[in-house]
Amino acid sequence: MTKDLIFRSLVLLLPHFIFQATYGKSFPGLVVPSSSYTVPDEAVIPKYVPECRSADGLNICGPATAALLIDSARCEEKKISPCSQMPIGDRSSYLDMIRLATKVPDPKDIETYPREVAEGGSGSVALYNAAFNTRQVAREACAPFDSFVSKLATKEEQEAAELKIWAGLKDAHDQYKKFFKSGCAKCAIDLATTTANTLIKEKGLKNDPVAIIESFKQETYQKFLGQFLIPEKCSEESNLVSTSTMLKKFAAWPSLEKDMSYQATLDKIKTVLIKSPIMVNRVCLQDPPTEDCGGVKNSKKHTNAIVGYALKCKVKAKPTDPKDCVALLKVENNWGCGWNRENNDGWVLAEPFLNHTMYSKKNLQWLADVGASDLNGENPGD
Structure with missing residues (x-):
């Protein structure tokens, strides 16, 4: 033999490997910003972010x-x-x-x-x-x-x-x-x-x-x-x-319908990222995003992590026109460091990315410090 x-x-x-060829490849919802947005206005990056890895x-x-x-x-x-x-x-x-x-x-x-x-x-x-x-x-x-x-x-x-x-x-x-x-x-x-x-x-x-x-x-x-x-x-x-000595609990967002919006979700992400990366349990990598997201045989459902937030602008002075700034999220897809290198180090436009999560209930998940608000460590159940 x-x-x-x-x-x-x-x-x-080959259809068995859903994301087999990811280097240099763009996906709906993972939109790299224009190079004209270069000046950082604000940024939130957790202190403890592991090095990127590949799911092969x-x-x-x-x-x-x-x-x-x-x-x-x-x-x-x-x-x-x-x-x-x-x-x-x-x-x-x-x-x-x-x-x-x-x-x-x-x-x-x-x-x-x-x-x-x-x-x-x-x-x-x-x-x-x-x-x-x-x-x-x-x-x-x-x-x-x-x-x-x-x-x-x-x-x-x-x-x-x-x-x-x-x-x-x-x-x-x-x-x-x-x-x-x-x-x-x-x-x-x-x-x-x-x-x-x-x-x-x-x-x-x-x-x-x-x-x-x-x-x-x-x-x-x-x-x-x-x-x-x-x-x-x-x-x-x-x-x-x-992990037995970690003083953490399971937390998720959003729980209430009023929070299932872009701005509310972005504000929550900025707060959580001060301490922890966030798991996005479901993002639909197709246009337009749908609940079934390609179905069982052609699923485009993906799970990744948010490991940073930044607001970048076209000019150094804080602009009065909101169009001069864009909110960015740094995502880690477990596609290896190569994808990050070829896609703006993983920084993508926040709004199209979050829109592709469809703001599903409890879709953003993380390990919160004990004593913080949210779910008090309840089991995600799925």
């Missing part, structure tokens, strides 16, 4: 954004400033946050969460479970997602490599099942063995190759990935980061 078979890219799988083309924007908020709160607690100095190995594992985006009968026991890598998980559920139920999450060093993120010279090479590895793993698991179904057990074992050796050699996985081979026996692709990407040892105390 050759590596070409294992890691070939499958064109039929997978639709895991919810759990990835939840991880950003968890790491921001941990930086605040540990007084790590700038937060970008937190070692990547000590950050919250994207993979573990994916499995925490699941409702289970005993949400406080981290070992009850399924070891699966499933797309489309809720950022709200992942955030609440990590911060208030399990109060811990695996370290990136134990369940490393970043080892699968390509760091090649050009954006085109990186996008191609990312698609190839994930599509190739899906192909390998499908082929393994076909071999067994056709009665060629040796073919299946050879395929699994070659895949395991390639992952260890080329992607730097430190897993036991036997464990990777055993993971091929899982019925679904999601469980197959989870079994070898999230080893059982990642639920051991030494491989977990704790």
